[in-house]
Structures are given as structure tokens and as C-alpha cells.
Amino acid sequence: MKARLFKTALILSLSNLATIITVNANDTNTKHAAELDSFCRLLTLTEQAPAKVEPAELDQTAVRTLAAINMSLSKPEWRKQFPTTAEAKSADPEYCKGQNKAANCKEIWQAWEDAAIAAEKTDNLPGKLKLPSSVFSSPLRKSALQDVSALLAEATAITKAYTNKTKPELEAAGQPLRTKLNMAVFGKATKPNSAADACDVDAESDRQTTCTTTKQPSASCTTAVCLCGEQGAQDQKICTNDITATVANWGGGKLNSAFQPIFAKCKQTKTASLTSASLIAAIADFTSRSKQAIVSATAYVIIGTASSSTHACATSQGAGCVDLTPIAGIKAGSTITHKTWLSELEEAAQIIATAEAATQAKKIAESRLHELEKKAAAIYTQLLYAPADVAPSPPTTPKKTDEIPTAMQQSCTKHKNNKKDCTEANNCIWKGGESEKGDCEVNTTKVAEQAKQAGTGEGATSGADPNCGQYTDPENVPRHQEKRRRAKTLFAVGLKANARIPVH
Template identity: 30%
Template sequence: MEQKCAATKLVLAIYLALSAQIKADDHTNAVNLADLSFLCKIIALTKAQTTDFYNADSDSAPIAKLQLLNMSLSDPSWKAQFPKIQGNKPDTPDYCKGSNEKKACKGQYATREAAARGAEEPMNLPGKVVYPDKTLATEAGQATHLLVKATLAAAISKKDTYDRQNKPTLQNFKTNVKDALDNIVYGQSAAGQTAATICKATAEADRQSSCKLSKMAKTVCGTAICLCHNDGTQNANICGGATSTTPTAFRTTSMAAVYDKIHEKCGLTPVPNLTSGYIAALATGLLSKLKTKEANLAAKVYLGTITSSNDCSSEANKGCVDFTEISEGNGDAPISAELWPTKLLEIASNLRKAEQALTAKHETQTTLSTLQKQAEHLYEHLQHTPLPPEQAKDHTSQKTQGTTADDCKSPAETVDQCPSASRIYNITTKECKPKAGEESTAAGPGDAAAGENMKEEKCRGKKKNECKDGCKWEGKECKDSSILVNKQFSLMVYAFVSLVAF
């Protein structure tokens, strides 16, 4: 029993020793492991969540609600232009028959007709109230309509500004950011690909000519292959364990299959939140990891471990990528904007614009919702505003205030139709004219003010229990209720206007 236990312990010790040796061998020559880890962070960008940027449309429901409120408060003659039609509707409504832009007019008509139908249903309106025409005809009703109309105009203007300035940026997000990331990382869309097919990487004649930014290393995955792949001459795991499959030479053929192990390793990298600042930091960090080496009286800029001949050819335990093409100090021609380190900065810039557009979308939505709530509050408040009392008609005073000529029928068939007390009757012409000094006079400019004073006078001095019939008690005195209505509504209008940012 003791011998069996000792044998088991020996086997376990050998297994652990071999495992440790294998693990150590995996990383003995891992000179490029840190550089691969950095590339994996760029590769992980293709997996980041981007759906927040895909819906460029702002919610138009608040504007539809404002259109409904505006229609409900409109003059009846205006609403009559959008009748409820039974049966088939005409191709061109009467509203648009005189329009030179019939297509645009039909769209406008459809919007207003929908608002007219919605305004007929109390359930669609604040307080479930459809106001009668007499309420809409009051000063309070007309002022409410004007404010709601102005609020609708402000909402439409806000949405139009977003649609014109920001919406196109979000509509182009997939092309300018998501697809662009896939292209610089893999050379194609990542959708539907496997680890063995996702990387488009075609080698040149050898490792040295392949591992340049304008050649096989024109993608991030191609750069990773140059940095890590065991081609037989370079025969070590210089990016850590199991990052190379069967050694494959660089010979004008696709190297996609040799990327699969690298892809699996990079799959361990946490998926980041996609932000412009993070991408810009990666682009800047990449430049900081580049090294320089003098070769044949020229400076070589590279990532990885350069060979003893100061290039990126194939050599045991060495592997690098030639980045000299993005070095301003070593070239005579402008740096290509299509090289992936440059494209990475461009993507960061495009993402920054998309972030700003998304913020503008949220701000627009908040503004539209606020305008809708303010208009609904104003609409509902109108039902609590008392109507001005109807003034009793005094026929006697109306007749007294009329002109002397008002009682004269001319031509008059008989003298009886022309009172002799104040008129002169001409039998020949049958004319009935006022006597001298009895002519009518026009109302003076102070008459309107006098009328307002009369309203005040009829209520002034009354006790609280007598303050009725067109009068209302306010504070410590009796006042004309129509004046109070206008005052209260004016204050309400002022408060509302101060809240709306037109």
C-alpha cells in the first residue's frame, strides 16, 4: 500500500515538473508578448457595443402632440378645412388644389388632418377637455392658442436643427466607425467569420517584404502575424505559448489560417466601452511603443524585436513589423492616410463627432418633451380660467347712444315715417333729413376708456355678499371679474413665456 502511494506521488511530481517546464518553455522567448497584448486591445474594439449609435431618428411624438393641441385651440373656420371624410378620400384635397407644391401640401394636409381627428377625442387632450368655440374666442383662449402655436414652432425648429446638423453623423456611424474598425483590424467585415477566416492577410515573397504597413501588415491582424508567427526559421513562441500553429513560410499566399491561435489569445482581452478618448489613447500608445534603429545609413522604425541585420526578416527568436512608412523624418513623400495607425486616429475623430451627435439627440428629445409638458399645462389651465360675463343688452341706452338719423327712414313713403319733432320731410324727393343741430356725432377716443371705467364703477363699493353679477371679490374689494380674468391670464402667459426657450 505504501509502495503504491509512493508511486502515485512520483507520477504526480513528474507531471507537475513537466507542466512547469512546458509553461516555462511557452514563455522563454516571449519577447513580443507585451506588443501583442497591445494589439489585442485594438482588436477588441471590433467587439464593442455600438447599438446606441444606430438609431439616428429623434422621437416625433411630442411634436405630434403639440400639433394636436394647436389644432384643438384653432379657430373653427381653420379646423373646418380638415373635415372628417366618409368613404374614399380624394387624391388631392380641396386644401391643396391651389398649391404649386402638391406633394409637400398633401403631406402637410395629412399631418393636420390627423391632428384634427385626434383633437375631436377628449381622451387625447389634457384634462380630457375639448373647449367650446366661445372659450376659444376669449382673450384667454386666443392667447393660449398663440402660445401653443409658438411652442409647436419652437419644437419643429429644434428638431429641424438636429436633423440638419447631427442626424447625418449618426446615420453614417456604421460606415465611418464600426465598418472602418473591422477594415483596419481584419481587412473585411467580421460578421460570420471564424478565427481561421476572419483575417485577410496575403504574404509577399518573404517575411521582410511582407511585414510592412503597406503590405501584409496593412491590417492589425496581419501586423500580429508578423509579430508572432513561427515560420520555421523564426522557430520560437515569441508572443507566448500557443500563438503559432504549424510553421508556415511567408510565400505569396494567404496567411489567414495561421492567425487563428492569435485570435483565440486576443479573445481573452476584455471588451472595452467604445469611446473616442479610448481609441485616441490606443493610437497614441501605439506610437509610443515604436522603436528606431539605424540600418544602411537610414533610420528604421519598427514594432517588436528587430533582427541582427536591423530589419524585419526571419531570424530565430526575432520578429518585427516595419513602421518606417509613418515616420515623417525618414520619408520624402506625404504619409498615406490609408495606413491603419492613421486610420485609427481618423476613426477616433469620427467617433467623437458621433458622440456629440448622440448628445445633441438626447438634448433635442429632452427639449421636445419639456415643450410638450408646458403646452399641456397651459392647455389644461385654460379650463380653470372663468369666462368674462356677458354684458346685458340695454336697448334704451343703445337707442340713446345712436344718432338722430338712425330713426329716420329715407326715402320715407309718408310724412308719418319722418317724425316732425327732429326731422324735415321733403314731399317731392321723399327724403327725411335731421334738422340743423341734430346731426350725428362720432364717438370720441375716450369712450372706450369710459366704458372700462363704467365696468369698475358698477362693482366699486359693493360689500362681499353683494359682489356678484359680473363682479368678483378680490382681497378687500369688489372688482369687475372680466378685468381679473385678463390680469390672471396675463400673469400666467408671462410665467409660461419665461420657461420656453424659443
């Protein structure tokens, strides 16, 4: 029994060993698995959209709301010159005809038209309410308009700065970036429809010429074929047994057929999100696999396995490489100016880095615009519930001397030449300056104010609050006082910067 078990175990062990030997035998000639894996991670990374870059368009909802509020605060007689519907807009406004008109007159006029149309819809206004007509006779409206105009001017400046600088940086990370990446990887501007047309590059002259990195158009797909290609004297599978990258002719013709199995294999690779940092890291990982090769007494910088022929990347059994020597500073005869797929990917990484910074600038701009919108909405809301007219209190008129009771006069004149008693006495004022001697008289201003507060002097009104006489319902009085407090607060709200938006 034990003998049978031992025999069975031996047979299984030998079978497993045979299997291992068979698998290893399939990859016996593999030399570039690590290089190709690095290449595939770089390739699949470039096919993604940048992860930390937002669309270029700025959210201008806040700007439109500010413009609508600003227009709502303008005098109705000025506002009526603008249409209230989009259909009524003028393509050639009369206002902009004639001499001495600004070059951007039509642009400004159309912005006013848009604001007037928006102001007609309550959905565009705080609280979804229009201002009552009584507001337009209030001094508060003018103050509110000036403040909102200043806020709108700041919002307009933010938008202009964004349009001139930040937006182009984000737009560059859109289609222009995609075109650059496609050209660097596939040798054509558009993304390939399938693996069969994923390398739009021709071979040239021979393997060593085709595999020189400065050969134009320079594309990474050529590099992959140079690492794995089978043709002529090199017929081994040097990029794993799963990849058969047969080149029909290194002297000419497309390399798409040879690249097809490589591209299909690369699609299986899991990669990171596309950012400027991840792209730079992927480029560095691939180029870090470069090394020196001495062939025919000449030093080359290559990635892959050098040929035993007269050139590092010439056709030779079990060899295949890409020649980086022309872009190796140590071997260059002068400053390197070559454009290659590697330099194009480095430029792409810089475009992404700029767009990532621009995305942060966009978020800051939108945040500030929303802050300005909130301030304008607060001003509008306060005005919405402010009293129709807040008039200043009438000036206090000092009482004339002959209107002051004799007893009061006598109570002060008795302190003549007595500065201390005069200044301590109620309703008296010292006229002797710094001297201890002088006249002591009645403080007429103070007396008049006391009379007004008591409801007996000039300017006094019936009721505790001189502004509440218009209300017959006592319950309305507290509400009116609250409105007055809101009105006073409104005067202090808003920016005092010079507004560039007309104030009417």
C-alpha cells in the same frame, strides 16, 4: 525520522524547480507577449459598440403633442377640412394643386392631417379632455392659439436643426463606424463569423513586404501575424508557447489560418468600454511600443524584433516585426498621406467623439421639447377651465354736471382760489394748474366710479360681482370668480414670438 523529512523536502523542492524550469522553457523564445497583449486589448475594444452614443432617432412625442394641441385650438370650421382617421388621409391633396403653392405644400398638409388625427384622440391631449364648444367663442382661444403656435414653431425649428446636423453625426456612429472598424481590424466590412475567417488579407511577395504597414489592404490582423508568424527560417514561438501562428506562404494566400489562434487568444482579454478616449488611449499604447532598428545601415521604425537579414522585418529566426517606417514623419520624404489601419482607427475615434457630443446635443434638444410641451399643456389646461366668455368691463361714464348734487358742487366751489384746500378735499379737482388761484370743481370721474361701486350709478349690476348675475345658485359665484382669475392669468401666459404655424 528527521533524515526522511529532509530527503522528502529535498525531492519536492527539486520537483518544483524542475516544473519551473519546464514552464519557462516553453516560453524561452517569447519576445512579443507585451506587444501582443496591447494589440489584443485594442482589438477587443474595437469589437464593442460605442458606450456613450445614443441611437440617432429623436423622441418627437412632445412635438406630436404640441401639434395636436395647436390643432385642437383651431376653429372647428377650419379643422373640418382634415381627416380624423389615418385611412382618410390624402396622398394628393387638392389644397396643394395649382400654381403659387409652396414646394413643401404636401409635407405641410400631411403634417396638418397628422395633427388633426391626433387631436381626435383624447389620449393625445392634456387631461385627456377635449375643449368644450363654448371655448371657441371666447377671446381667450385666439390668444392661447397664438401662444401654442409659437411654441410649436420653436419645436419645429429644434427638430429641423437636429435632423440637419446632429442626427447625421449619430448615424455615422452606427453602421458606417462598424464598417470602418471591421475594415481596419479584419480587412473586410463585416464582422467575422468565427476565428477561422477573421483575417481577410493576403500575404504579398515576402514577409517584409507583407509586414509593411502601408501594404493594402491595411489591417491590424496582418500586424498580429507579423509579430507572431512562424514559417521557413523563423519557426520559433515568439508570442508565447500557447500560440502557433503558422504562415503557409509569405508570398501569397490568406493569413486567416495564422491569425486564428491569435484571435482566439485575444478573446480572453478584458478591455474597457469603447469611447473616443479609450480608443485613442489603446492606439497610443500600442504605437508607443515602436522603436528604432538599424539593419544594413538603414534606420527603421518597427514594433517587434528586427531581423538579422537585409530588411528589418524580413524572415529571420526569432524575429518578427511590423514596419512603421513609411508612416514615420522623421523618415518620410514628404507629407504622409498613407491610409493605414492605424489612421482608420484614429478616424473612428474622431467619429465616436463627434457622436458623443451629438448625444449631449440630442439630450438638450429633447429636454427643451418637453419644456415646450409642458408650457402648451398648461395653456390648454387653463383654457379648458376658463369661463366661456370673458368680456371687458363696460367703460365708466362720468356723470354730467347737472346730475351732481348741489351740496357736492358747493363743497368744491367754496375752495376757489385755494389750491391747497381743493386738492385735499374729497371728490374735488383743482383746475388752476400750478397757480395758487383758480377754480375748484367736482371730480366727476371719481364720483361716477364711487356710484358704480355702491351699485347706484350707471353700469351697476345686482350683486357684489357684476359677472355673477347669471348664477342663481350662490355656491356657484365663488367658483365663477376663481375662473375669472384663471382667465386673467391665461392672457399673460405664453411666448410672444411670431408664429409660423397658421392661426385660425
